[in-house]
Each structure stands twice: as structure tokens, then as C-alpha cells.
Amino acid sequence: MRLLLGRLLQFFLPSQCPCCEQFLEEKQQGLCPSCLSTVQWIEPPLCTVCGSPFASPEAGEHPCGTCRTKRRYFTTARALGSYQGVLQEAIHRWKYEERMSLTRLFGQWMTDGLQRFWGFSSFDLLIPVPLYAGRLRERGFNQSLLLAAEISHKTGIPREKRLLLKIKPTVPQIHLSGGEREKEIKGAFRVAHEDRVQKKFILLVDDVFTTGATVNECSKVLLASGAERVDVLTLAHAVKRI
Numbered sequence: 373m374r375l376l377l378g379r380l381l382q383f384f385l386p387s388q389c390p391c392c393e394q395f396l397e398e399k400q401q402g403l404c405p406s407c408l409s410t411v412q413w414i415e416p417p418l419c420t421v422c423g424s425p426f427a428s429p430e431a432g433e434h435p436c437g438t439c440r441t442k443r444r445y446f447t448t449a450r451a452l453g454s455y456q457g458v459l460q461e462a463i464h465r466w467k468y469e470e471r472m473s474l475t476r477l478f479g480q481w482m483t484d485g486l487q488r489f490w491g492f493s494s495f496d497l498l499i500p501v502p503l504y505a506g507r508l509r510e511r512g513f514n515q516s517l518l519l520a521a522e523i524s525h526k527t528g529i530p531r532e533k534r535l536l537l538k539i540k541p542t543v544p545q546i547h548l549s550g551g552e553r554e555k556e557i558k559g560a561f562r563v564a565h566e567d568r569v570q571k572k573f574i575l576l577v578d579d580v581f582t583t584g585a586t587v588n589e590c591s592k593v594l595l596a597s598g599a600e601r602v603d604v605l606t607l608a609h610a611v612k613r614i
Contacts, residue, residue, distance in 0.1 A: 387400070387401070387473060389402075389403055389404035389406075389407055390402075390403070390461075390462055390465040390466070390469070390471040390473070390474060391403060391404075391407045391458050391461050391462055391465070392404060392406065392407055394406070401473060401476060401477055402462075402473060402474050402476070402477030402478075403458070403462060403474075403477065407458045407462075408458075410457055410458045411453050411457070411458050411459050412453055412454040412456065412457060412459070413452065413453050413454075414451055414452065414453055414454060414609060414611070416433060417429065417431045417432055417433045418433055418450075419433075419434070419435055419436035419438075419439055420433050420434055420435055420439075420448070421435050421436070421439035421444050421447075421448060421449070422436060422438065422439050422444065422449045422581070422584055423448070423449045423450045423451055423581070423609060424436050424438075424609065424611065424612070425611060443588075444584070444588060444591075445588050445589075445591035445592040445595055445602065446576065446584075446587060446588060446591040446602045446603055446604045447601050447602065447603050448489075448603050448604070449581055449584065449587065449603070449604035449605075449606070450485065450489045450603075450604070450605055450606075451581050451605075451606040451607065451608055451609035452481050452482070452485050452606075452607055452608065453607070453608050453609075454608065454609060454611040455580050455582075455608035455609060455610040455611065456611070459607075459608055460608070462474060463579060463580065463607065463608060466478070466515065467511070467515050467579070470512070470513075475518050475519075475522060476522065478519060478522070478607055479518070479519055479521075479522020479523060479525075479526065480522070480526070481607065482519050482522065482523050482577070482605060482607060483522065483523050483526045483527060485605060486523060486527065486575065486605055489605070490575075490603065492527045492528075492529065494573060494575075494603075495529055495573050495574065495575040495603075496529075496530070496572040496573050496574065497529070497530055497531075497532050497535075497568075497569070497572050497573075497574045497575070498520045498523055498524050498529050498530065498531040498532070498574075498575050498577055499520070499531075499532050499535060499536050499574055499575070499576055499577065499590075499594070500514060500516035500517040500519065500520040500531070500533060500536075500576075500577045500578070501516045501536075501576060501577065501578040501586060501587065501590055502514065502516075502517075502536055502537055502538040502561070503516075503538060504538045504539075504540065504541045504542070504560075505538075506541060507541070515579050516577050516578045516579055517533055519577050519578075519579065519607065520533070520577040521533075523577065529575070532568065534564060535563060535564055535565060535568055535569065536561060536562075536563055536564070536590060536593070536594065537561065537562055537563075537564055538560055538561055539560065539561065539562050540559065540560050542556050542557055542560055543556060550583040550585065553582075553583050553585035553586070554583075554585045554588075554589075556585075557585050557586055557589045558589060560589060561589060561590050561593045562593060563593055563594060563597040566597040566598055569594055569597050569598055569599045570597070570598030570599070571598065571599075571600050572598075572599050572600055573599075573600055573601050573603075574594055574599050574600075574601065574602045574603070575602075575603055575604075575605055576590055576591060576594070576602055576603070576604045576605070577604075577605055577606075578604070578605075578606045578607075579606060579607050579608065580606055580607065580608045580609070580610060581604065581606040581608070581609045581610065582610040583610075584604075587604045587606075590602075591604070
């Protein structure tokens with residue numbers, strides 16, 4: 373009911389930028405031009421595995437130190453922007469204040485990123501990172517599912533929303549270290565129908581890549597169930613330039 377009321381209010385009230393509250397012109401959606409201009413897009417050179425940007429433009433592209441020392445089950449991960457400033461605020465407003473007008477904008481960004489990084493023909497399935505059932509009831513929606521739905525609608529790539537399940541609750545990971553996140557998330561996911569992922573090229577969709585512990589565990593489970601390859605696309609990357 374709370375989500376429905378929020379959407380009704382957004383429908384009848386004039387559209388506003390979720391970050392600065394400036395009223396948007398009729399054809400504008402999501403963010404105002406001023407806020408949009410401050411988004412820090414992630415540009416090469418990048419880690420060839422996790423997509424973290426290197427501080428020096430002369431660094432060239434290669435696996436970063438973390439990806440050389442930690443087992444990554446996904447093949448490549450890519451994100452569109454740095455999880456800070458306007459983009460971080462917009463994602464928070466979208467997830468926690470139900471500013472659903474951002475869904476279409478974020479979905480278009482993700483679709484453009486998919487085409488740029490891999491191409492639409494590279495994947496058989498889109499799979500969103502799932503929420504635990506209790507968390508889903510509390511929030512009312514899964515933001516990763518919304519992104520996957522937008523991408524699927526624009527590309528025709530099938531989206532599987534109940535194939536990968538989160539089977540145990542985990543504590544909020546924002547205050548955990550990388551090692552603590554890996555321990556907390558271990559065993560939290562399972563594949564509901566293994567026959568539907570076997571030999572498939574899968575794009576795993578999430579909103580934010582932080583340490584990669586969650587998408588790595590999801591990728592591990594999908595590969596163990598017979599997936600051919602798993603790549604990761606996120607809206608933002610918590611960037612520690614290396």
C-alpha cells in the first residue's frame with residue numbers, strides 16, 4: 373500500500389529531480405541536467421575482471437591486485453558510474469524513498485552499458501541478484517529485478533526472476549569488511565531449476581558492486597549448477613581507485 377501510494381503521488385504531482393528537487397521539464401526524466409552533469413562515469417583503464425578503474429590513465433588494462441589474489445567466479449564485472457555524489461544519492465532515493473521515476477532512466481543506462489561492454493547477443497539469460505523473502509516484504513520491491521526487467525524489455529533477452537533464490541537472511545553488509553562479507557554471504561543462494569541454467573551465458577544484474585562478495589557467491593552457485601559463463605552488470609561501483 374505504501375509503495376502504491378507513493379507511485380500515485382508521483383503520477384499526479386509535477387516531476388522533480390530526486391536529488392535537488394528542481395522541477396523537471398515535460399520531456400525530462402529522472403535527473404535534472406545539472407545533477408546529471410555531475411555523475412562520475414567510470415572510464416578506462418579498468419581492471420579487466422572486476423571493472424575497478426585505475427588512477428593513472430597510463431596504467432593500461434589488466435587484473436587488479438584484488439582480482440589476482442581472490443577467486444572470481446564471474447568472468448567480468450562492469451559498472452556505469454562511481455557510487456558517490458549524485459549517483460549514490462539517486463540510488464538511495466530510488467531504493468529507500470521509492471522514487472520510481474528513476475527506474476526507466478537507470479534501465480536505459482544499463483541497456484546502453486550492456487551493448488557497450490558485451491553486446492546484446494552475448495547472453496542467454498538475465499538474472500537479478502535476489503533479496504531474501506523477509507527483506508523483499510519489507511522493501512516492497514527488488515531493485516535488481518526492476519533493472520533486469522527494463523533491460524529485458526529493451527533487448528529481448530529473457531529475464532528469470534525466480535531461478536536464483538536467496539535462502540537465508542544476511543546482515544546489512546555496509547559495515548562489514550571484504551572478508552566478513554564473504555563469510556556472511558557464503559551459502560546464501562541456490563538455483564531453483566538447474567536444468568534452466570545449464571550451458572547458458574548469464575548476465576547477473578545488481579544495483580551496486582561494492583567488494584563483489586555477493587555477485588561472486590551468486591556466480592559460484594550458477595556455475596556449480598551448470599552455467600557456461602557468468603558476467604556482472606551493475607549501475608554503480610563503490611570505487612577505490614587503484
